[in-house]
Amino acid sequence: MAKADKTVRHPSGRVLAAINDGLQEIAAHFELSGFSPVKGGPTGEVVAEEPEEQDSSDGTDSDDYEDYEGSSKPDYFDREDIEIAIDEFISQLIKANVMRKSGAGKAPSFSDVFEKFFGEDHEITTKAKSFEDYIKGYFGAISPEDMRAAYDEFLDIQETVREALERTHA
Amino acid sequence: MLRNRERLTQIAMERLAASGHRAQQCFSEASEIVIFGSMSVGLERLASDIDLLCIGRRDFTLKTHSLDLIALKVETTTSAGWLESELASHIAEYGTWLKGSPEWCSEVQIGQNAISEKRRRIAAFMKALPNSWSGLDEVFRVKYSVKLRRETQRLLLLEKGVSVPPTRVLDDCWSGISRSPCEVHDRLSRLASCPSNNFIQDLFGRIDAHFEMTREHRQSA
Numbered sequence: 001m002a003k004a005d006k007t008v009r010h011p012s013g014r015v016l017a018a019i020n021d022g023l024q025e026i027a028a029h030f031e032l033s034g035f036s037p038v039k040g041g042p043t044g045e046v047v048a049e050e051p052e053e054q055d056s057s058d059g060t061d062s063d064d065y066e067d068y069e070g071s072s073k074p075d076y077f078d079r080e081d082i083e084i085a086i087d088e089f090i091s092q093l094i095k096a097n098v099m100r101k102s103g104a105g106k107a108p109s110f111s112d113v114f115e116k117f118f119g120e121d122h123e124i125t126t127k128a129k130s131f132e133d134y135i136k137g138y139f140g141a142i143s144p145e146d147m148r149a150a151y152d153e154f155l156d157i158q159e160t161v162r163e164a165l166e167r168t169h170a
Numbered sequence: 171m172l173r174n175r176e177r178l179t180q181i182a183m184e185r186l187a188a189s190g191h192r193a194q195q196c197f198s199e200a201s202e203i204v205i206f207g208s209m210s211v212g213l214e215r216l217a218s219d220i221d222l223l224c225i226g227r228r229d230f231t232l233k234t235h236s237l238d239l240i241a242l243k244v245e246t247t248t249s250a251g252w253l254e255s256e257l258a259s260h261i262a263e264y265g266t267w268l269k270g271s272p273e274w275c276s277e278v279q280i281g282q283n284a285i286s287e288k289r290r291r292i293a294a295f296m297k298a299l300p301n302s303w304s305g306l307d308e309v310f311r312v313k314y315s316v317k318l319r320r321e322t323q324r325l326l327l328l329e330k331g332v333s334v335p336p337t338r339v340l341d342d343c344w345s346g347i348s349r350s351p352c353e354v355h356d357r358l359s360r361l362a363s364c365p366s367n368n369f370i371q372d373l374f375g376r377i378d379a380h381f382e383m384t385r386e387h388r389q390s391a
Contacts, residue, residue, distance in 0.1 A: 080294040084302050084314075091307040107309045138231075140291050 011117035013168035022089040029085035076141035185237040196241035200224035202270030208336040210266040254281025263333035288325045300369040315376040
C-alpha cells in the first residue's frame, strides 16, 4: 500500500491501537446511518441499507428513521453528525497523548493524524484527505453517493490500521 | 469606495493566483464578481479569508485557508432556491461588486427553506452533542459553543427577515442588533431535545460568558 518514499513512516503499536480504537466511533456513526460492509465483497464494497419498519424487540429507536419518511433511501446525510464523530475521534487521540493541539490551541484534522504517523506520501493519508473531501457536503448536506464514497475510503483506512497493528503483534 | 474596490480586487487576484487554474478560470469568465463577508465591509481579522462569488458559466466551489470561492451559473441566480437563500440575502445586503451589477438583488427575499434549514442544522447539533459532549476535548467544546451561538443568531435574524451580517458583527456587536440579551439563550432552549442536562448548562454558560465579555469590552472601549 505504501509508496517507496522516505516520507512514509511506521507508527508504534501504542499509536496504532489508539487510532484503531478511535476509528470505532466513526465506524459506529456510519453503521447507525445505515451503512455496512458487504460480507465477502471483493474490495470492501458497501451498500446503504434500506430503512425498515422497526419493531420494539430489536432495541432500535424507530425515530432514527424519521428523516427517511416517504423514501426508501435518504436524500442526504447530515454533515453535523459525522463532524461530531470525527471530533470525538481526535479528542480520544488527544486524551491518549497520541496527538497534540497546536501552540495556538488548534486541533488537528482527521488527515493530520495519518500524515503525522504514516507520512504525507502514504496512501492512507491520501485516503484520509479524500474522505474529508467527500464529507465536506454542500450547506450541511452530504449526498448518499458522497457518503458511500467516504465510507469506502474509511473502510480502507480502517483496514490499513488493523493490518499495521497486527504486524506489530506478530 | 473606489479605493476599497481596487484593494479588494488586488487581494482577490493574489489569492486566486495561488488557488489553481479552475478558480482563476471562474474569475476570468465571470460576468459578475462580488466580494462578501467580513472583508467586504472592512471588518476582516488578520487571518480572514476572502469570500468571493463569481457568476458565470459554471458551478464550482473552492475553500482554502485564504479564499472561499463560490461560482454559480448565471441561470442559478434567477432560481427561487438562490433568491430565497441566506447567502443571496447576505450578498445582496453586504456584497461589494467588483464586476457587473447587482440586478438580481431586487428579487432577493429570505425564504422559508432557508429558515427551516437553519433550524434543522441547529437541531441536529443539539440532538447529537449531548451524547458526545463529555468525550470532546475542550477545543471542540469551544468550537461547538461558538458555532451554535452564531447559528442561533443567524436563525433569529432570518426569522425576522433580516439579512445575516458578517460573522464579526455577530461576535462583537450583537447587543446593537438583538432585542434582548436572553434571545439567543431562549431560542436555543426551544431547539434542545432535552432542556436540562450538563451539556445545556455548560453550553449556555459559555454563550453567556461570551456576551458578558463583549459587553465589558464595549463598555471599557
